[in-house]
Amino acid sequence: LLRGCRRRGMTAPVLAVGDGALGFWKAIREVFPATREQRCWFHKxxxxxxxxxxxxxxxxxxxxxxxxxxxxxxxAQV
Incomplete structure (x- = not known):
C-alpha cells in the first residue's frame, strides 16, 4: 500500500499514527524513513x-x- 502511494506521487508524511502493529511501523520506516511515529492514544x-x-x-x-x-x-513526566 505505502509503496503504491509513493509510486503515485505521495510525499513522506510528517507524522504517522498507528496502533502498534509492528508491520505498519516496519513499512513506514522502509518506504518513508523520515516520517515520525506516534502511537495512537486510544490504543495506548x-x-x-x-x-x-x-x-x-x-x-x-x-x-x-x-x-x-x-x-x-x-x-507529562511528573
Whole structure:
C-alpha cells in the first residue's frame, strides 16, 4: 500500500499514527524513513488498562488523561 502511494506521487508524511502493529511501523520506516511515529492514544490507553484490574481503571484513565492534556513534556513526566 505505502509503496503504491509513493509510486503515485505521495510525499513522506510528517507524522504517522498507528496502533502498534509492528508491520505498519516496519513499512513506514522502509518506504518513508523520515516520517515520525506516534502511537495512537486510544490504543495506548486500551493496552495499559488491559494490564490492570478493573478497580484501577478509573485512576489510571484519569492519569492518562492528565498526561495527554499536559502542556509540555515536562508536565507529562511528573
Amino acid at each position: 490507553q486500551a493496552n495499559v488498562l488491559s494490564c490492570l484490574p478493573k478497580s484501577a481503571h478509573p485512576a489510571a484513565s484519569a492519569a492518562i488523561k492528565e498526561i495527554y492534556n499536559a502542556e509540555d513534556i515536562d508536565h
